[in-house]
Amino acid sequence: MVFKLISIFPEMLENILSVSIIGRAVKKGLLEINYVNLRDYTEDKHKKVDDYPFGGGPGMLLKPEPVFRAIMDNKIVDTRVIYMSPKGKPLNQQLVEELSNEKDLMIIAGHYEGLDQRIIDHYIDEVISIGDYVLTGGELPAAILVDAVGRLIPGVLSNEESGMIESHSDILLEHPQYTRPREFNGIEVPDVLLSGNHQRILKWQRFKSLETTINNRPDLINDKSDLINEYFQLKAYFGQDIK
Numbered sequence: 482m483v484f485k486l487i488s489i490f491p492e493m494l495e496n497i498l499s500v501s502i503i504g505r506a507v508k509k510g511l512l513e514i515n516y517v518n519l520r521d522y523t524e525d526k527h528k529k530v531d532d533y534p535f536g537g538g539p540g541m542l543l544k545p546e547p548v549f550r551a552i553m554d555n556k557i558v559d560t561r562v563i564y565m566s567p568k569g570k571p572l573n574q575q576l577v578e579e580l581s582n583e584k585d586l587m588i589i590a591g592h593y594e595g596l597d598q599r600i601i602d603h604y605i606d607e608v609i610s611i612g613d614y615v616l617t618g619g620e621l622p623a624a625i626l627v628d629a630v631g632r633l634i635p636g637v638l639s640n641e642e643s644g645m646i647e648s649h650s651d652i653l654l655e656h657p658q659y660t661r662p663r664e665f666n667g668i669e670v671p672d673v674l675l676s677g678n679h680q681r682i683l684k685w686q687r688f689k690s691l692e693t694t695i696n697n698r699p700d701l702i703n704d705k706s707d708l709i710n711e712y713f714q715l716k717a718y719f720g721q722d723i724k
């Protein structure tokens with residue numbers, strides 16, 4: 482899969498994406514990431530990428546011409562062009578999975594007050610937000626999208642990692658996990674995990690997964706009465722003493 486990242490700070494993206502799992506996947510040739518500097522598509526000697534908004538108002542906008550040239554110069558027939566913006570549709574695992582089927586993803590990181598609306602209306606396929614808050618630039622959102630999509634590309638995660646059931650791969654959030662030592666600062670690992678009873682451990686993990694979802698993200702489960710009933714059944718099964 483090829484990612485084409487358009488930004489005025491490509492080095493910021495490269496710093497994040499050239500290490501760890503995504504960096505390794507690039508070195509192995511499983512992913513290709515092209516860093517495109519928007520300033521290379523300016524035509525004046527100061528490499529100016531921004532200008533004042535018509536109608537006034539605070540801040541600057543990215544000028545349409547360099548963005549247009551950068552898109553056209555790097556786009557092929559199959560490229561899906563994405564603009565990261567707090568005005569976009571929320572990024573979730575379903576959208577990440579859908580995007581992982583693409584061959585060529587172009588991601589534009591905005592800056593200042595963002596892009597001229599004509600670019601968004603005519604040259605962008607999708608506007609995506611990473612959450613209901615505003616960052617100073619689109620580099621971190623673009624890196625988040627590359628990381629989330631890139632890890633789904635076959636071979637990027639080890640077999641062991643990709644076989645895991647994680648939060649958002651289904652409706653429920655992942656159950657809590659513990660590692661050695663068995664006792665840390667006087668706090669013990671739940672007995673059930675040391676019992677060796679595989680069936681009971683699976684049941685406990687399901688219970689804790691339901692509990693975590695109900696406590697942290699009730700919106701994911703509110704209309705699922707079967708899951709809520711299952712939670713209360715498991716709670717009764719394990720009793721109050723379970724840690």
Ligand SMILES: C[S@@+](CC[C@H](N)C(=O)[O-])C[C@H]1O[C@@H](n2cnc3c(N)ncnc32)[C@H](O)[C@@H]1O
Binds near residue numbers: 591596614
């Ligand atoms: C200061 S923001 C612009 C915010 C814009 N004026 C607004 O109110 O919607 C600058 C850039 O950061 C990026 N950005 C900021 N927050 C984001 C978010 N929650 N999701 C995706 N991109 C974001 C976008 O690329 C945006 O063009």
